[in-house]
Amino acid sequence: RKEVEQDPGPFNVPEGATVAFNCTYSNSASQSFFWYRQDCRKEPKLLMSVYSSGNEDGRFTAQLNRASQYISLLIRDSKLSDSATYLCVVNMRSTDKLIFGTGTRLQVFP
Amino acid sequence: SAVISQKPSRDICQRGTSLTIQCQVDSQVTMMFWYRQQPGQSLTLIATANQGSEATYESGFVIDKFPISRPNLTFSTLTVSNMSPEDSSIYLCSVVIGVGGDTFGSGTRLTVV
Numbered sequence: 001r002k003e004v005e006q007d008p009g010p011f012n013v014p015e016g017a018t019v020a021f022n023c024t025y026s027n028s029a030s031q032s033f034f035w036y037r038q039d040c041r042k043e044p045k046l047l048m049s050v051y052s053s054g055n056e057d058g059r060f061t062a063q064l065n066r067a068s069q070y071i072s073l074l075i076r077d078s079k080l081s082d083s084a085t086y087l088c089v090v091n092m093r094s095t096d097k098l099i100f101g102t103g104t105r106l107q108v109f110p
Numbered sequence: 111s112a113v114i115s116q117k118p119s120r121d122i123c124q125r126g127t128s129l130t131i132q133c134q135v136d137s138q139v140t141m142m143f144w145y146r147q148q149p150g151q152s153l154t155l156i157a158t159a160n161q162g163s164e165a166t167y168e169s170g171f172v173i174d175k176f177p178i179s180r181p182n183l184t185f186s187t188l189t190v191s192n193m194s195p196e197d198s199s200i201y202l203c204s205v206v207i208g209v210g211g212d213t214f215g216s217g218t219r220l221t222v223v
Contacts, residue, residue: 043217044214087152089211098204098211102151
């Protein structure tokens with residue numbers, strides 16, 4: 001079983017749609033959680049951290065369920081520029097190592 | 111947040127040769143990480159580069175194949191040795207930026223022919 005699992009997609013959605021990505025992780029000792037965005041042929045860039053209380057940044061909402069070992073990302077009012085691969089990432093803070101999911105590809109069309 | 115300069119950005123190399131990739135950070139950082147991203151896949155950690163001590167390698171990666179240097183707190187190199195076509199990949203370095211996740215270099219796209 002992979003340490004971090006994501007649906008690879010692609011998710012093809014029209015502009016303005018709401019789309020949700022899910023991610024599960026296997027190691028209950030994971031301490032920090034992130035969503036990264038990776039554009040084609042570019043390096044990953046931090047989109048947002050994920051907190052147990054849930055957090056929102058503009059059109060993006062991230063949630064964490066430690067009991068279920070589940071992380072989600074919700075994107076509202078999708079823009080063409082949101083088209084990218086979204087990587088679910090967990091961190092074993094004791095080692096500072098990041099474990100990456102395989103990514104979920106989003107394509108927003110006009 | 112830190113700014114990382116990684117080079118070369120891309121290279122095409124003959125099999126059997128070696129390539130050294132450099133990462134320069136604009137601030138002092140304790141740990142730097144080296145990742146590989148194979149075509150169509152996510153990132154896999156190769157090793158953690160520690161200043162003043164040997165790098166710590168992940169399962170499946172060995173020092174002879176991927177020697178790492180970390181001479182100071184702002185710089186690290188990764189060498190891909192005795193390359194084969196299977197080493198064709200994107201190689202990225204990263205640094206920890208507090209509790210807010212990591213910053214990545216722009217990556218080195220390596221093609222081995």
